[in-house]
Amino acid sequence: MFSKNNKKMIAERSAERTLKYGLVKLKVGLASVLLATGLTFAGGQAASADTVTTNTEAQTTEVAPGQNDATTEATETTNKADAATQTENQGLTKETATESLKDDKATQDKAQGEVTEATKNVEDATTVRNDAKDVEASAQKDLDASLQAKKDIPAATDKVKEDSAALDNARDDVDKAQDNTEVAREAENTAVANENAAQEKVDAQQKTVDDLKPAADQATAAQNTAKAADDIVSDQAAIQKDTEDEANLQQVVKEAQTTVNNLVETARQAAETETQAVDAMKNQLRLQTKTKLL
Known part of the structure; x- marks a missing residue:
């Protein structure tokens, strides 16, 4: 059983709560960073895939030799349209990539801040644990001193008894001396x-x-x-x-x-x-x- 005023127990529980809270925040921050990094890589790969597919489609629209002129004209028209679409898609892809990079940068900054805060919380928890250890050492020292004092109580009690007995003997000697003084005074008067x-x-x-x-x-x-x-x-x-x-x-x-x-x-x-x-x-x-x- 511990008393409500037990500083050692309170410090240990506070240190454990702070450390647990810091570890939870660290895990959440790391998970956020990993998630943001995964999304960033996934967005970059999607943009690259769109660009490559468009180029491939543009390349596969080349007309084989020996086709008729109508097919050639249709192919040229299709190629022009595809070129325009590719140019437009490239512009959209660049804008999307820029915005994605900005979002990734903000996410990374936020994650970095959370990591920094989590690290600080861990450091604070470590400091609290060290303080708790110091408090524990101080409490242990006080406990040892208390136990030593409790061990010294019988000796102190015996010493008090001896001093009390010596005081009683001294009082008896004083009484005897007073009696002897009275006897001597009476003898002198006689x-x-x-x-x-x-x-x-x-x-x-x-x-x-x-x-x-x-x-x-x-x-x-x-x-x-x-x-x-x-x-x-x-x-x-x-x-x-x-x-x-x-x-x-x-x-x-x-x-x-x-x-x-x-x-x-x-x-x-x-x-x-x-x-x-x-x-x-x-x-x-x-x-x-x-x-x-x-």
Whole structure:
């Protein structure tokens, strides 16, 4: 089945019609030329036959010797009449031959024109057939390209599927990256919150240290006072060295010094313990902060 829009089929049918029409016209033209030529030759032969017959008849009217005078006179009269008739027939034959030649010339010209036209039609038909061949070649080329394109459709479809799969994978990667970004952002926010909490703890501990500083200062002052008292006791011991109550005084001074030393030592140990606790807490907070940041 062919479509109405099939240019190849239309061109081939048009070329076949044109070629058939040209061949028919060529045959008709050649037949006309042959017919005209045959009529021309037939007319010339008829004219020649009339002339020859007249001459023969004129020649056969010669009188044999030994006839009488009447026959001679009749023969002469007949010969004169035949001569006049022959002259008239020759004139008619020339005119007929001239007209026949003119008609033959016109017929030949017409036939030549028909032959030329038929030849042109054949050339046109050949051109149309060549054009039809070109159209056929172009159509075949388009058909081959279409078939090749149809063959390439599965590969193109597979390529599209691969590209679609790659696009889906890329989208999944983007989604995962976004999820990872959100997780990292949440982790960063958590780390910042932990750092802020640790800083708050450090600040609280620093406040505690600041609050304990007066006590430490008091302990230091007490230690200094104890030292001064110790110096005083030493001086008093030296003054009262020679007195009778030296031993008792020394005992009292020693007891007082022991008490003061115990108080100073207790205050110092408390201050050191508090300082160590604060330092340990600071180090622990710094370590936790670094670990979370890493």
